[in-house]
Amino acid sequence: MTFYIPQDTTALALGADAVASALQSVGIEPVRSGSRGMFWLEPLLEVETNKGRIGFGPVTAKDIPSIVDALESDPARHTLYQGEVADIPYFKSQQRLTYSRAGLGDPVCLDNYQALNGFKGLNNALKMTGQQIVDQVKDSGLRGRGGAAFPAGIKWQTVHDAGKDGCQKYIVCNADEGDSGTFADRLVMEADPYQLIEGMIVAGLAVGATQGYIYLRSEYPVAHKLLNIAIDRAIAANFLGENIQGSGKTFYLEVRLGAGAYICGEETSLLESLEGKRGMVRAKPPLPAIEGLFGMPTVVNNVLTLAAISTILEQGADSYQNFGMGRSRGTLAIQLAGNIKRGGLIELAFGVTLREVVEDYGQGTYSGRPIRAIQVGGPLGAFLPESQWDTPMDYEAFAAIKAMIGHGGIVVFDDTADMAAQARFAMEFCVVESCGKCTPCRIGSVRGVEVIDRIVANENRDNNLILLHELCDTMEFGSLCAMGGMTPYPVRSALAHFPNDFLLRDAAGAAQGEH
Known part of the structure; x- marks a missing residue:
């Protein structure tokens, strides 16, 4: 039998080196492979047997003796047994082109x-x-x-x-x-x-x-x-x-x-x-x-x-x-993060809906609470409410709803998230990360944080809402690059889909008008 334990950053952060050391202590020298992308199972120990390549996860060093014992009798009886790795539903239903070799062996061999x-x-x-x-x-x-x-x-x-x-x-x-x-x-x-x-x-x-x-x-x-x-x-x-x-x-x-x-x-x-x-x-x-x-x-x-x-x-x-739809051909590497039960990477042909990705693969939130918003495309991506989760992951389909796929990153928020705070974070992120070369990005983001603060504090709210939209227009059309040009995306989407979060809060934390 050949044993595989990943050496990528995520697996290492979750204790893969300790698992490798535990294997070595019982006389097993594992192959340090790459991750399959099923981060919710890391460290994932894979074992090549005469009946196929099976997996156990998430494994800790203290689990190794019992896994070795189980391999000598019936591995399926072990509580961490995942069956054949290729048949794990999360993995089996993917279309892997770019990641077809990931996890199969030593990545530098x-x-x-x-x-x-x-x-x-x-x-x-x-x-x-x-x-x-x-x-x-x-x-x-x-x-x-x-x-x-x-x-x-x-x-x-x-x-x-x-x-x-x-x-x-x-x-x-x-x-x-x-x-x-x-x-x-x-x-x-x-x-x-x-x-x-x-x-x-x-x-x-x-x-x-x-x-x-x-x-x-x-x-x-x-x-x-x-x-x-x-x-x-x-x-x-x-x-x-x-x-x-x-x-x-x-x-x-x-x-x-x-x-x-x-x-x-x-x-x-x-x-x-x-x-x-x-x-x-x-x-x-x-x-x-x-x-x-x-x-x-x-x-x-x-x-x-x-x-x-x-x-x-x-x-x-x-x-x-042959993979994909419309002008979006091939496969997309989708990364599930944030408040998600089963985080990781999946590779699918363009066209799968956002709801399928988050609910079928991600299995909902880690907290167990309802999903409130999903941000796709990084910190400059729009916040999408449930009414938009059936949008297929396709460049043109996302552009039609004023959103973007970007690099394929998906961050999930449950119903406790304050979307006004997230909009403010988008502006503040631009303040910190702007290169400073153009005025709309460098100054606009600073003013954006100030205006959102005034809106939430109910200071001349209606006029400041108008000002925020005009500021977003200036940043979108006047910035030299996407840093300033796309910062308005998360801000506008939060305003459009979660307007109550921008209302003045009472002592109990509820927005005015919610009672």
Whole structure:
């Protein structure tokens, strides 16, 4: 029997190292794998038996002796027994493309990666021209998973066509995952780092770039360690560097730690930081695809976008197109967080409704109280009331209700949440994280906090409500980037769907007019 225990950040935070030590104390050397994304079961101990791969979770070190005993008789009798991991309902009903290898073995083992069809996409790409690779990405319908949902193939085509022959071009991976309730990028880097590396190599082949950078969130030390190990092993195996697999092609890759600022997740601010400057938003145009890193044509894509590339090149654009709906093709990495019973990551084709995700997969709130609001898309996403939970998770469907899918993060609030306080937090978040370059964001967010405070205190309430809406208009249409431009989304949605929360509170905490 082979034992697997994850080494990703979530599993470590929940005691995975202690479980691994307990296994070693009874003579078992476990494989340190990546997480499957079922965080409510972590640490999840998986055991490969002659009857399949079974799981126990959530496991603590003190559970190991009884689990070992159960394995010698009837494992199903153990209270933590979960059955075959592939048959756990939460996991079984997913459509896993990007995360198909996550949790199956040692994430930095090259042999394991290649045994699971790793680098097949790269091998196909090495036989193609740059334009043929770009066409595959365009035909797949892949859109950027970082939030803006811009078609990846169009961006790549621009970089492919930009600059003079032989000019330096760059591939930059935005791994500065700072949105609340998001961890999909981290899970790729910790559970299957070669998937990202392969996607970046293919991107370089497509547009003629020979240098790549992963701009990694500084709060991700485990991902930092695993990425560097994976890169070193890929270089040793000639998947990175000069003359890749005898093809005559070259691609170098480095990890650079981020500046610890939310704004550096915005692509131009990221480029400034990568150049060694203060992370401040650039005015556009010129677009980074024309003048990006060090003024050269640059592809800037999110981790999930680049990680999807190897699947597209391995299985073909048509296969990827078969998932999803409308203009939203492929799969979406949905992250369940906040007040949720079963938090974790699920990968599903676009089109599943928000209600299905939260109720069927998340199983409702952790507190057991009714769900009141769901925020999708990070701290700049709208708060959605129950009347909007049947909206399919599709870029256009969410845009139609003034919401966004963004990076796929979902944060759940129960009926005790104060939505006026959440609206104020959105403005305050912008105060703290604004780069300060443009007035609507820098000053507007400060004034926004003040105006919300006056509304809740019932100071000239009607006029201040008008002022808040006008302030939101100024921020939305006058800000240089989405930091200020989208801060009004959570504020307006809270005002529209939870107006009573903005009424003056009595001594008992009830809003005026609730009695």
